[in-house]
Structure formats: C-alpha cells, structure tokens
Amino acid sequence: MTGEFNLFHAGYLLQGAVWTLLLAVIAILGGGVLGLVVAIGRVARPWPVRLLAGAYVQVIQGTPLLILMFIAFFGLSILGITLPALVAAGVALVLYSAAFLGEIWRGCFQAVPQAQHEAGAALGLRPFSILRLIVLPQAVRIAVPPTVGFLVQVVKNTSIASIVGFTELARAGQIVNNATFQPFLCFTIVAGIYFLLCYPLSCWARALERRLVPA
Amino acid sequence: MSYRFDFSFVPQYWHLFLEGAQTTLLISLAATLGGFALGTLCAVARTRGPRWSRRLVTAYVEVFRNTPLLVQIFLVFFGLASLGLRIDATTAAIAALIINMAAYTSEIVRAGIEATGTGQMEAASALGLRPAQAMALIVLPPALERVWPALASQFVLLMLASSVTSTISVEELTGIANRVQSDTFRPFEVFSIVGGIYLVLSFLLRGALWLAGRLLFPWRWQAA
Secondary structure, eight states, X not given: OOSSOOHHHHHHHHHHHHHHHHHHHHHHHHHHHHHHHHHHHHHOSSHHHHHHHHHHHHHHHTSOHHHHHHHHHHHHHHTTOOOOXXXXXXXXXXXXXXXXXXXXHHHHHHHSOHHHHHHHHHTTXXXXXXXXXXXXXXXXXXXXXXXXXXXHXXXXXXXXXXXXXXXXXXXXXXXXXXXXXXXXXXXXXXXXXXXXXXXXXXXXXXXXXXXXXXX | OOOXXXXXXXXXXHHHHHHHHHHHHHHHHHHHHHHHHHHHHHHHHHHHSOHHHHHHHXXXXXXXXXXXXXXXXHIIIIIHHHTTOOOXXXXXXXXXXXXXXXXXXXXXXXXXXXXXXXXXXXXXXXXXXXXXXXXXXIIHHXXXXXXXXXXXXXXXXXXXXXXXXXXXXXXXXXXXXXXXXXXHSOHXXXXXXXXXXXXXXXXXXXXXXXXXXXXXXXXXXXXX
C-alpha cells in the first residue's frame, strides 16, 4: 500500500473512522450508565456514598486519559486476561466519560430549585414520585445540551486510543502516513474526518442550548 | 492471579519522575500563557473586530475545537517538517498546545466579554478612553474575573492533555513513564505512580490558580 495517497488509503481511513465511532458509542453507553450511578452517588443521602462518588470524580478528572488507558491496558493483562486494545481503550473511556457525565448530570439535578421539591411535597407526593414527576423531567431538559456537547469530547478523545495500539482513525492516519510519506495531506484528511463527525454535534448542542434559554 | 506488585524500582527512578513532572509543568505553563494571550486576542477580535476578523476567529475556533489535539500535534510536528519547517518535538508540542488552548480560551473569554455588556464600553468611551484602553482597562478585568473558574479548569485540562505529547517523543511525565516501564518491565506500577503524580499536580495547579485569581482580581477580596 505504499506510494502516493490514493483511494485505497482513503478507504483505510474511513475504516478507521468506523472504529472511532464504535469506540465513541461504547464510551457513551457505558459511561452513561456508570455516570448515572456517579451522579446519584454524588447527591445520595448517606455521606460515605457521596464521599466515594466525589473521590471517584476527583481521581478520574485529575488523571490524564492516556494514563488511564495505559493502566487499563496493563492492568487487564495483569489479571491474566489478554484482551484486544479495544477493550482496554473502551474500559478507560467508559471510566473517564462516567466521571464527566456524572458531574454534568449532578449539576443539572441540583440546578432544579429546591422549591420544586418542596412544592411536590406540599402536594402530598411521595419522595420517589417527586423525583419522577417533577424534578427529573426538568433536570433532563437542562442536561441535554451539555451532554451532547460532551459527545464531541468523547469522539475527539477516542483518538488517544491510538497510543495504546488500537487502530482507529488517528492510528489509521499514522499508518497511511508511514506508507505515503505525505503527513500534511494525510493528517489534514484525518482532521477533516474528525471535524465532519464533531462539528454537527457541536452545532446541535448549541441549538439545543439556544432553545433552552430563549434570548 | 499470581501477579506480585513490585514497587522497588521507585527510589532509583524517582529523580526521573520529578524531571518529567517539571517538564510537564513547564510545557503547560508556556502553553497556558501563550494560549491565554492568543485566546484573549481572538475573543476581542471576535466580539469587537470587523466582520472579516470575526469570521476568521469563528472558523479557527470551530476547526480546533472539533478536531483532536493528538491530530493537531501530528500536523504541527510531521506536517510542518514535510513542508520544510523542522522544529524540535518540544517546540512543536508547545505550539500545538497553544493553538489548541487559544481556541478554547477565546470561547470562554468571549462569554465573559459578552456578559460584561456594551454599557461599560460606552461609559469608557464617554470618559474619553480609546477603544483599546477601554477594552484593556474597563471591559477585560471584570470579564476575566467572571470566567476565571472556567479558565482555571481549562488550564488543568491542558496540563493533563499535555500527556499526549509523549507520542512525538517529548520527555514529559508520560514520556518518562514509557522510558521507565521499558527499563523495569513494570508498566502497571509505573503508570499507577505517574497517575498519582498527575493527580497531585492537578490539585497543586488548582490551588495555584485559585490563588492567582485572588491576586489578579483583588477588588473581589476587598469587597468581601
């Protein structure tokens, strides 16, 4: 596959983009579920739960994603499991996304005024019903724009998986570059593909935000 | 599971870790200062500049916020070299981090400027200040104060993101970690320790930025 940049190389990059998307979907689904647990933990009644969830967020947000990936990669192999780089990268991205999504969602939950809880109680609703019927619907509405905004971060951060040896878009770009010796062209195309993936999400997030806060 | 953790290499390599941490901090400091300056200029150009400068800054911000830092680093390092401009890895890393950082900073500072309102600008020009003076003396201080927490967390994110510069062979903390783990064959232990060092660095940086906010915007202190 050496020689000038050609259609074969372009196809290889697109294949990498598919892996990038797959990794992003894993991160978002896994991170979403775990992030919900983190968010609930951060506002839970018992203080040890709050402390634990808070510590989790602090540790993950204070460590580079690349280091998390290395730890997941080598940690899993210590456990005697030899898994493809996709799993290590996926695990690290899930842990990472959970910390950020958990914080975003906690903020949205707490942005619903306390008076809404009290109003629900005054209407005689039980605590669970207050959450389900009054607080959560409002919190979800506030949470959608920043969550979509975070998807952009996730898609971009999947590129770090290339460093632990997973062949997604950025790694595919390096491989094609090694074959063609046209780094400028090659990485511009890679950047262009990332842009095509991320820019619509950014625009969507902004549009959602505008709808939420009428100017 | 029969793995035995072995941290006995730590004392021998400790000075290397410290050197790496120092490089990480230096790169981050350079990128933060450069990115902050460039980003603030961009924010001013986007809010108060002529239409062409607004469009230019908007395009710049969108391109760099919607592509990964890693690819930007590759473009600066390998791309520029292929165009005949050879720069060493550390310079390329700092340049890429500055360009990336400025795009984020400019959006944050722009929000601050817009929240400060045009009334301040008009009052300043009524007092006879030139537009540049009005911007620097009247509008920017409260604008920056307002968005300082967001800027501070962006600076911490930049420090953590600088770890990916190890891929172009910059010998910062992660680069050192790679070297030590290939020496000791203890990757899990090495990366756990380095993760801990990053955690400490990010706490220290957060504290320093909080203090810097107090020093940069002393009027808030005095009023309280």
